[in-house]
Amino acid sequence: MKTLAVMSRKGGAGKTTVAVNLTLAARAMGVKAVLADADPMRSACEVLKGREEAASVLFETSASKLFPLTQACARAGVELLIIDTPAAPEADVAEAVKVADLCLAVARPTYLDLAAAVLSVAVIQRLGREGLIVLNQCAPARNGVEPPGVLKAFEALRFASLAVAPVALRSRVVYQTAFAQARSVLEIDAGGAAAREVRDLFGHVWRLLNGEGRAPLRTANDDLRRGGAGLKLMPTA
Template identity: 50%
Template sequence: MKTLAVISRKGGAGKTTLAVNLAITAHLAGLKVMLADLDAQRSASDALRARNSAGPVLAEINAGKLFSTQVSAQHDNFDALVIDTPAAPETDVLQAINCADLCVLVCRPTFLDIASVVRSAEAVRRLGKRGVIVLSQAPPRRNGVEPPAVIKAAEALRFTGMPLAPIGLRARAAFQQSIAHGRSVCEWEPGSAAAEEISRLWELVAPMLFGQGPVKTLAANQA
C-alpha cells in the first residue's frame, strides 16, 4: 500500500478538491482506496457522504489515529491511502508528511500561497519525503496564452527545488459542482477540460507513488 498526502498550509488552496478527485480516480482505476480525512472541518467526508455509488472508503480521523489507520489499511490490503490534511496545526501536517510515500503540495498561483509552499517543501525535504507541487485554481489560458500569474508562479516555485507538475488544475466550475455530489470531475463531466486535468494528473502521480510498474497490474491483482 502506498500513501499520498495532499498538503498546503493555506486554507482554500484546493487540497480537499484534489484529494477527493485523486482518491475517486484511483478507485475507478480499480484500486482499493482509503481516504483519510484529517481536517476537523470534514469537507472530504461531506463530499464522500454525498456520493451515491461505490467509492473510496472514508476514515474520519484525527492525526493521532493516522499511524494506526495506515497499519490497519495495509493489513486490509488497501492499495492506496490518500490523506486530506488541514491547513493547521503544523504537528498534524507533519504527521501526515511522515506517513506519506509521496506528498502533493497544492498551490494557487499567488504570492502568499507560494511563500507558504516554500515552507511546506522544506518540511517535506527535512522529513526525507518526496513531493510534487500542483498548481490549483490557476486562471485558464487565454487564446492559448498562459496568464502571467501562472508563468511567474512556475518561476518562483523553481526555488523550492521540488518538481512542479506540468499539469495543474485551472479554476473551473466543474470542480465545485462535482464535489457537492461526491463525484470526481471525470464522472461529472467526462471529456471536459477539468476531467482531462485530473486524468493526466493521476497518470503523472500514480507512477510516482507506485513506481514505474503500471497501476493496471495492481488492479489486475485485485481481480
C-alpha cells in the same frame, strides 16, 4: 500500499478538491483507493457522505490515529491511501507527512500560497519524504497563451528549485458543482477539461508512487531547466 498526503498551510488552496478527485479518479481506474479525512473541518466527509460506498471509501481520522489507520488499510488490501490534511501548523500535518510515500503541496499561483508551499516543502524535506507542488485554481490558457500569473508561479518555483507537478489544475466551476453533487469531475463530465487534468495528475502521481520516472524533487526542475519540456502548461482551454 502507497500513501499520498495532500497538504497546504493555506485554507482554500484546494487540498480537499485534489484529495477527493484523485481518490475517485484512482477508483475509476481500478485502483483500490481510500481517503482519510484528517481535517477536523471534515470537508471531505461533507462532500462524500451522500455516496453509497462512503463507509468503505472514507475514514474520519486525526493526526494521532494516522499510523494505525495506514496499518489497517494495508492489511485490508488497500492499494492507495490518500490523506486530506488541515491547514494547520506543522505538528498536525507532520504525522501525515511521516506516513506518506509522496506529499503534494497544493498551491494557488499566488504569492502567499507559493510562500506557504515553500514552507510545506521544507517540512517534507526535513522529514526525509518525497514531495512536489501542485498548482491549483490556475486561470485557463486562452488561445494557447498561458496566463502571466501562472507563468510567473512556475518561474518562481523554478527560481527556488522546487519541484512542481507537470499538470496544473485550472480554475473551473465544475470542481464546485461536482462537490455539490458528491461526485468527482470525472463523474460529472468524463470528457471535459477538468476530468482530463485530474486523470493526468493522477497518472503522474501514480507513476511516481510506483517508482516510474525520476524522483519528484528532480523531475520538474530538470524539465524546467530544459525550458519547460514536459510541462503541460497549456493543456486545455
